Amino acid sequence: MxxxxxxxxxxxxxxxxxxxxxxxxxxxxxxxxxxxxxxxxxxxxxxxxxxxxxxxxxxxxxxxxxxxxxxxxxxxxxMEKEELDADEINNINMFFTKRLSELDELVQETCRMLSHVTKYTALVLVPKRSEGKLEKIQMISVSPHQVLVLIVTDTGFINHRVIDLRQAISPRRLQEINFFLQEKLYGLSLEQVNRTLLGEISIHIARQEQLLDLALELMEQALMDRGDERVFTGGALNMLNQPEFRDVEKVKTLLGMLEEEEIVKKLLHKQLREGTEIFIGGEIPFEGINKCSVITGTYKVNGRVVGSIGILGPTRMTYPKAVSVVETVTDQLSLVLAKMFR
Amino acid sequence: MxxxxxxxxxxxxxxxxxxxxxxxxxxxxxxxxxxxxxxxxxxxxxxxxxxxxxxxxxxxxxxxxxxxxxxxxxxxxxMEKEELDADEINNINMFFTKRLSELDELVQETCRMLSHVTKYTALVLVPKRSEGKLEKIQMISVSPHQVLVLIVTDTGFINHRVIDLRQAISPRRLQEINFFLQEKLYGLSLEQVNRTLLGEISIHIARQEQLLDLALELMEQALMDRGDERVFTGGALNMLNQPEFRDVEKVKTLLGMLEEEEIVKKLLHKQLREGTEIFIGGEIPFEGINKCSVITGTYKVNGRVVGSIGILGPTRMTYPKAVSVVETVTDQLSLVLAKMFR
DNA sequence: TGTTAGCACTCTACCCTGTTGAGTGCTAAT
DNA sequence: ATTAGCACTCAACAGGGTAGAGTGCTAACA
Structure with missing residues (x-):
């Protein structure tokens, strides 16, 4: 045949x-x-x-x-596997020796580096926060009517958010609430915190304190804020060097889609099972992303898949090299993350 | 004549x-x-x-x-002044009723809104941190070898940064250092903190504690991190609708420049004296930004100019309306900020 | 039976040409 | 000073012709 x-x-x-x-x-x-x-x-x-x-x-x-x-x-x-040449490996390794102590930053930089090495567009999905377990929750008084809520998870996620209070709160009382929250919530996943304990805590605090509104706001705002996970893109303009994008209309639709977080998430999200995958042309379920392929790979912390990276290029892309890059980078990323939260 | x-x-x-x-x-x-x-x-x-x-x-x-x-x-x-029509005013005002309690978010959303209303590209410069006075500095233990440094200024700037320590530190000692720093630094501009007191503090702490490395890292990393001010852009793709950008090469150079923080900063930075200004075509000092004009305006907190916004469009843009939009938005922004940090 | 040379055919990209229409600049009349 | 009229210019477009790359088919060949 x-x-x-x-x-x-x-x-x-x-x-x-x-x-x-x-x-x-x-x-x-x-x-x-x-x-x-x-x-x-x-x-x-x-x-x-x-x-x-x-x-x-x-x-x-x-x-x-x-x-x-x-x-x-x-x-x-x-396709036969293509090893990266010394220069490229060097580049990537050099990059990972740079010490970046915060997750977002690391991920963002990775994105840059990826797009730079491949000359395609890089996509990176930052770990779901709700996958992480709560390591620390603390409220810090900023002004009499404002409290900063700080959340740290064991996957290195740090988020803060300012909440406006309708009534003032004393530093001392804040301390107590902090203690209470920390006790109650330590080690739970954020999702658990959000789902199961929301009711219990708000009632608890409210009973003691008539701070129902505070508790509610705390939960709603701090935990549910802008989406549960974030994506970065890098080198979107690299696509403009591809001859298939000589037409401004196509550029507009493609870049437009890359600006939509939701779409990028779906591009990467398809699989969060381990390993590298390739989606070619029509296999990508978005009208408007035409003549493109995506190669995705996952990275891990503590053996758990926490996020994925992707390379978006024209269907006419150099698959073997792109696959190698994705694999090297996911491996390195997992290593670095392991060190970061040992 | x-x-x-x-x-x-x-x-x-x-x-x-x-x-x-x-x-x-x-x-x-x-x-x-x-x-x-x-x-x-x-x-x-x-x-x-x-x-x-x-x-x-x-x-x-x-x-x-x-x-x-x-x-x-x-x-x-x-040019004669052009009042915005009811719809547009409505749009803008509606936007500002939405309560956003954090500066970055507010600014980013403003950017979106601006580009949406004008159909041009919006640029927003977030206040210089070093202009603000330190309201709060606090270190919070995340793990035995990691400390989170949190900085809040009176202009609403909040930043955090994780620092890896070479030696463990007790929560108690951390408390003391916090207290000390807060005492010493409250009310100073970050610049002052950075420049004048760096030496004094590090010596002070080091003498007591042999924590010179901590102190140094704290200052260097937390205060000097990625640039002192940030910019957001919105609606860069709007430029693609302009007939002067039907050519992909031009698109590439323009969008490329807009991706460079430094350049956008300079576009907005030129003047941080109060008021609206217009830069036309060649008056913009960048090769590559051709056939474009920028309209900038400043917004204030406590009567102090803290940042600026800009609209980038083709030289062939509708100046009167763009000016009106910039002026309404800066006014509203100043108002909202005033409320935010009264 | 698989392979190849040869040839007619197709279609794009390119160049050349002529035409059209918008717009100018000049001149002479008002 | 203003205007009508006219000759002139030039980009944009359309038509036509050619070159070149590539195919598909057929007939010859090993």
Missing amino acids: IDERKKQVLHAIVKDYVTTAEPVGSRTIAKKYDLGVSSATIRNEMSDLEEMGLIEQPHTSAGRIPSDKGYRFYVDYL | IDERKKQVLHAIVKDYVTTAEPVGSRTIAKKYDLGVSSATIRNEMSDLEEMGLIEQPHTSAGRIPSDKGYRFYVDYL
């Missing part, structure tokens, strides 16, 4: 198209990749490959380009 | 070009804006205006477009 030679031809087409961005013809293949047969033979093979839906013609009398299905076949069966 | 009629002609040219984005000819002016003279007369006037450098021809046999100098004249002498 799909014999060795067809594979070679498909492989050649993908390789060539990835580097040139031009439809590739039978003659080109015969000359550049010597398969030991003439262009005419290759023409026949290409005709078959087209029938199978693995390649397609932009128009008659143009060469062929791989279809999504073609890339899929390539990625699954043809 | 430049008589009333010339002004009228220039005014007409600017108005027309702003809405159509097409070079405007003498006939168009004669028909649409009845100045009571024929196109031939207008042609003569235009010839004069061109000689004066206020308008220019993209090529012979095209209409004229305003030059930077022409826009400058328009902005300085011709």
Whole structure:
């Protein structure tokens, strides 16, 4: 059905198209990749490959380009692993020696680095906060009517939020509440805190203190604030160097989508099971992200998958290298995080 | 030299070009804006205006477009104030009723709103931290070897940063240091803290405690972290709707510049003296930001200018409306901030 | 039977050309 | 000083012709 030679031809087409961005013809293949047969033979093979839906013609009398299905076949069966060269490995390792002590920062920088190394767009999903266990919760008086709530989890997440109180609160009383909260909530996941204990605590405090509003606000605002997880993107403009984005309309829709947190999250979120995955062209469930592929990988803390990174490029991207980069970076990231919260 | 009629002609040219984005000819002016003279007369006037450098021809046999100098004249002498319509005012006011209790968030949201209302790109500079006076400094133990430093200023700036310690520190001792720092530093500007007291404190603590490294790290990392002020941009993609950015290369350079914090800062920073200012075309000191104008305005806390906002659009932008928006928003912003830190 | 050379055919990209229409600048008349 | 009229310029567009890349088919070949 799909014999060795067809594979070679498909492989050649993908390789060539990835580097040139031009439809590739039978003659080109015969000359550049010597398969030991003439262009005419290759023409026949290409005709078959087209029938199978693995390649397609932009128009008659143009060469062929791989279809999504073609890339899929390539990625699954043809592609050979490509080790990064010394320079790149060096770059990445150098980066990870830089000590960044806060999660957000680390992630953001990783994003930059990723896009820089790959020349594609990088996406990084920061761990769900609610996955982490509460390490510390503390309220600190800022002004008589304002309290700063500080939350730290064991996955390194730190968040603060100012809450306006309707009535003043004494520092002393604040201390007590702090103590109480810390006792009650330590070691619970934020989700648990949010779901199960919300009622109990607010009642408890309210009974003692008529501070129901404070308690409610605390919970609602501090824990449920802007989304439960965050994403960063880097190098979105790299896409503009790709010939498939020479049209401003396409640029607009693509960049527009990348600005929507929700969409980026879904791009990365699809799987939070361990490992690297590749989504090609139409496999990405968004109209508007056309002719693009995403490679995702996950990183871990304490053996738990806590987030994922992704590389977004044209379907015509250099898969082997991109996969290698994703894998090296996720590994390194996991290592660094392990050290960070040992 | 430049008589009333010339002004009228220039005014007409600017108005027309702003809405159509097409070079405007003498006939168009004669028909649409009845100045009571024929196109031939207008042609003569235009010839004069061109000689004066206020308008220019993209090529012979095209209409004229305003030059930077022409826009400058328009902005300085011709433009009439334009009140916002009820809808827009409503929009803005509605926005400011939303209660956002944290500065960063408020500013970021303002940015979104601004770009949405104007359909241009919005830039917002968040107050210099070092302008604010220290309201609170506190170190909170996160783990035996990690301390979270929290800084709050009277301008509403809140920052935290985790510091890794080389030796463990007891909660009790931390308390003492907190007390000491709070005493010593309260009410000083962060700059002062940074510059003058750095030495004194580190020596003081070190003598008592051999915690020189802690003190140093504290100061260096917590106070000097990533830049002293931050900027947000919003609606950068709006620029893609402007016909002058139909070319991907231009898009790339412009968006590239907007991604550089330093550049955006300078765009806004130029003046932190009170009031609205307009920078047209070449008056913006960046190659690469071509055919663009910026309108900036400042907002205040306690009568002190603490930050500025800007609108970036094509030189061919609707100045009167943009100015009105900037002015309404800075006013409202100052009001909200006043409430926030009364 | 698989492979190849050869050839007719197709289609895009490019260049050249002519035409149209908007707009100017000049001149002479009012 | 203003205007009508006219010659002139130039970008934008459309049509036509050509070159080149590439295909598909057929017939010959090993």
